Amino acid sequence: MIFTHLLVLTLAPVLIAQDLTSDHNTTSLTGTWSSGSKAVLTGSGFANPVKQTFNYPPTTGISFSFTDDFFYEIARYRFNSNGSEPTCITGVMNWVHGTYILQPNGSITMTPTGSDGYQQIQDPCGAISNFIEPYNDTELYQQWRIYTDPQQGFKLHLFQFDGSPLAPQFLVSPTPNMLPTGLIRNTTSNKGKAVLKRELTARSSAAGQHLTVGVMGLVLLSLTSVLVL
Ligand SMILES: *[C@@H]1O[C@H](CO)[C@@H](O)[C@H](O)[C@H]1NC(C)=O
Ligand SMILES: *[C@@H]1O[C@H](CO)[C@@H](O)[C@H](O)[C@H]1NC(C)=O
């Protein structure tokens, strides 16, 4: 697996130098893609943006969905470790949707819709150990490739703004499994804000429990992160 990553890293600059070619599209981008054990999937099973809650999958990973009319949705569950504080593993659940553009230079830009995107950070060493915040980052993927894996079928490689590869994702369904693509959460209404505050308080204890499990399963989870991400 490490070898594969090195290989991808080595190839990345070469790929980035190329223009849009037919090897982008062994199949269409349209559908739902998921990394590793495919436990993280876009759609209603992962996130509820109205309530700003998450369902935690059993393992970490990423999932991207694309429609052929240029809507996308991303679900991400990952652990970030900090070399200088090895016991401070930060858990991040992230959900966002919006519209994407296939740029003439072969990149993809993804622009979030309204204020629907959000993420939950669990940082056992932070001043606030568990919180929800808006996520409104426009993302640039410099390159993408779709290959055919002999065992698992179509495999999507996305290269981030700096050329670094994301974990490869496999096509889980050629039909995108997504929440409604339009604006889901209207934060300009007062009702929305009140709901948000209640949810945040109610959620703290439940998420705290999850974190305990997360730290106990640390070795396993770190391994999973290495293998999956
Ligand atoms: C991929 O794109 C090329 C060039 O536009 C086109 O000729 C080919 O039919 C496409 N293949 C698929 C599988 O969509
Ligand atoms: C790692 O922890 C140190 C000490 O708390 C902090 O200063 C630093 O910003 C952290 N790095 C990352 C990448 O979170």
Ligand SMILES: *[C@@H]1O[C@H](CO)[C@@H](O)[C@H](O)[C@H]1NC(C)=O
């Ligand atoms: C490709 O186009 C995008 C969007 O215009 C731009 O942000 C990005 O920097 C370009 N990449 C390269 C390698 O020029």
Ligand SMILES: *[C@@H]1O[C@H](CO)[C@@H](O)[C@H](O)[C@H]1NC(C)=O
């Ligand atoms: C999201 O970011 C974009 C670009 O930075 C900005 O124009 C837009 O107002 C932001 N939307 C929200 C709801 O914060």
Ligand SMILES: *[C@@H]1O[C@H](CO)[C@@H](O)[C@H](O)[C@H]1NC(C)=O
């Ligand atoms: C958001 O809520 C405000 C206040 O209720 C309303 O005026 C506005 O039309 C709503 N926007 C959308 C996009 O639903």
